[in-house]
Amino acid sequence: MTRGEIKNVILEIIADIDEDADMADLNPDEPLRDQLDLDSMDFLDIVMELRKRYKLQIPEADYPELATLTSCINYLEPKLKAL
Amino acid sequence: MADYSLIIIGGGLSGLAAGIRFARFGGSVLILEKHAIPGGLNSYYFRKGFLLETGLHAMTNFAEPGDKRAPLNRLFRQLKLSRHDFITHEQFSSLIHFPGGSTLRFSNDFSLLQEDIAARFPGEIDGFNRLLAAVNGYDPFTPREWISTRVMLGRFVHDPLLTDMILLPLMVYGNSEEHDMDFAQFVIMFRSIYQEGFFRPDGTMKDFLALLVETFTAYGGEIRYNSQVQSITMTDHRASHVKLAGGETVTCDAVISTVGAPGTFAMLSLPRQEEKYAGRMTFVESIYILPRQTKKEVKGDHTIIFYCLSDHWQYRQPAKPVDTSWGVICFPENFQGMPLSDYFQIRITHAANYDLWKKASSLDYAAMKQEWGAQSREITAKIIGNYQQNIVYEDSFTPITIERFTAKARGAVYGSPVKVKDGRTPCSNVFIAGTDQGFLGIVGSMLSGVSIVNQHLLKE
Numbered sequence A: 001m002t003r004g005e006i007k008n009v010i011l012e013i014i015a016d017i018d019e020d021a022d023m024a025d026l027n028p029d030e031p032l033r034d035q036l037d038l039d040s041m042d043f044l045d046i047v048m049e050l051r052k053r054y055k056l057q058i059p060e061a062d063y064p065e066l067a068t069l070t071s072c073i074n075y076l077e078p079k080l081k082a083l
Numbered sequence B: 001m002a003d004y005s006l007i008i009i010g011g012g013l014s015g016l017a018a019g020i021r022f023a024r025f026g027g028s029v030l031i032l033e034k035h036a037i038p039g040g041l042n043s044y045y046f047r048k049g050f051l052l053e054t055g056l057h058a059m060t061n062f063a064e065p066g067d068k069r070a071p072l073n074r075l076f077r078q079l080k081l082s083r084h085d086f087i088t089h090e091q092f093s094s095l096i097h098f099p100g101g102s103t104l105r106f107s108n109d110f111s112l113l114q115e116d117i118a119a120r121f122p123g124e125i126d127g128f129n130r131l132l133a134a135v136n137g138y139d140p141f142t143p144r145e146w147i148s149t150r151v152m153l154g155r156f157v158h159d160p161l162l163t164d165m166i167l168l169p170l171m172v173y174g175n176s177e178e179h180d181m182d183f184a185q186f187v188i189m190f191r192s193i194y195q196e197g198f199f200r201p202d203g204t205m206k207d208f209l210a211l212l213v214e215t216f217t218a219y220g221g222e223i224r225y226n227s228q229v230q231s232i233t234m235t236d237h238r239a240s241h242v243k244l245a246g247g248e249t250v251t252c253d254a255v256i257s258t259v260g261a262p263g264t265f266a267m268l269s270l271p272r273q274e275e276k277y278a279g280r281m282t283f284v285e286s287i288y289i290l291p292r293q294t295k296k297e298v299k300g301d302h303t304i305i306f307y308c309l310s311d312h313w314q315y316r317q318p319a320k321p322v323d324t325s326w327g328v329i330c331f332p333e334n335f336q337g338m339p340l341s342d343y344f345q346i347r348i349t350h351a352a353n354y355d356l357w358k359k360a361s362s363l364d365y366a367a368m369k370q371e372w373g374a375q376s377r378e379i380t381a382k383i384i385g386n387y388q389q390n391i392v393y394e395d396s397f398t399p400i401t402i403e404r405f406t407a408k409a410r411g412a413v414y415g416s417p418v419k420v421k422d423g424r425t426p427c428s429n430v431f432i433a434g435t436d437q438g439f440l441g442i443v444g445s446m447l448s449g450v451s452i453v454n455q456h457l458l459k460e
């Protein structure tokens, strides 16, 4: 998957878990949590959705890597490269 | 391979919420419910053509859609239910009624309570506002030792009457302890009732339960009714299967039990520890149905009235079968925008004594119901006016009914005063969710199911 494709996957997952998510003005380098007003329970959904879709195991210690859109892409790029 | 990754014992609200949460990400899950329908404490039944709800006075934790941090909306996101499609009816207002004409009103607009406290207890409003600030700054989910609510309240509020008036609604709707409560639980209840407030879902509990069951099965979850679990069998210190009352066994990798701590321990062949885990607060409830045209004879237009007519309010198991000196009067039709029907209901709740109901013979039991029902109607008429002559149908339930239908030890609606907050049991793959884990009420018990799945089953 390319970085652009990974970005779309993340946005799609967020739209799916939060019907009120407003992604138009999302700054890719600011924490998603603050911008979208999401909590740790919602972040678990992103992790679980990635696991369900791509059989990707993300250990709890790595959750901070998913803080911003850019850090998500950086973290997932090597893991989803083959797909 | 086991038959299911997860077996959930109990198809009440916590079990259904846990089931949806687990099934949503593809886990195979079976809910085993001993009754013929879901819902547990919050279910429904039909009598004389009326659909009667067993538990619903009001849902707590009202929040507008879009308020993302609100517990109700977080719950909906976690279950992937649309909050926008979920139509709600907010309360009119509720009343706290104490002796000597002391009343306070509250609604889903917090300022009503502040105004009434300022008007009736002018010397206390500053302290109450400082209490509010303390509540707002408190994280009730951080694990800590039990803290006395009465001691904490004493720092802000000095009039014992006001203290009792603030406490009554919060205790009767969610305190498993007698007299005092853990301050964390107080904060949860203060927010969910005074700051967020009461509402009803559009439709009935039957519709709400159908939505949950549909969502669950759409994710591939399975639910079996009339399936009472008798025991959980261990292999190498881990639960490997559950055994049903009919003798059938089903294998699994993990178990979530929502039947309370004593019941779960018994299934694990551990001591029930009732002295420690069985709560003492239980209730009787009467449901009255009256023709709509007689509604104008009822005084006031409140949604829920929390009353006490004695000078010494005691949140305790009474020494007699029922304590009618205080209680709750609920009008399930008094929510904004509710469709009118030909009838309206009055529901009345009082604290009760489990042992006295338990030891009554069936003859005495029926007579006790009569006697206490009459006393309850007489006392509540002092607050809402006479309504007895207009009743067309009535039904009531006692601690014994609650015990029989939900397996809550001693009919304790709010379960154990000692909560198993992390949901762990002596068995590493058996977890407790629902009432005895610590979250109460409809929204609370569902959040409990969700958080136990998140914490112990998804994050591994």
Ligand SMILES: Cc1cc2nc3c(=O)[nH]c(=O)nc-3n(C[C@H](O)[C@H](O)[C@H](O)COP(=O)(O)OP(=O)(O)OC[C@H]3O[C@@H](n4cnc5c(N)ncnc54)[C@H](O)[C@@H]3O)c2cc1C
Residues within 6 Å of the ligand: B009, B010, B011, B012, B013, B014, B015, B032, B033, B034, B035, B038, B039, B040, B041, B042, B054, B055, B056, B057, B058, B059, B060, B227, B228, B229, B230, B258, B259, B263, B285, B402, B405, B406, B407, B408, B413, B433, B434, B435, B436, B440, B441, B442, B443, B445
């Ligand atoms: C009269 C009354 C009024 C209430 N009013 C309100 C209200 O207005 N607002 C509010 O928010 N909350 C209210 N509540 C509280 C609310 O109903 C409960 O907190 C909530 O429903 C608890 O859900 P639970 O899943 O933890 O437990 P339960 O509902 O007790 O679920 C446990 C389930 O397990 C099943 N079970 C038990 N043993 C077995 C077994 N061996 N095998 C298989 N299944 C088994 C039971 O049948 C039950 O379905 C009220 C409760 C009562 C009794």
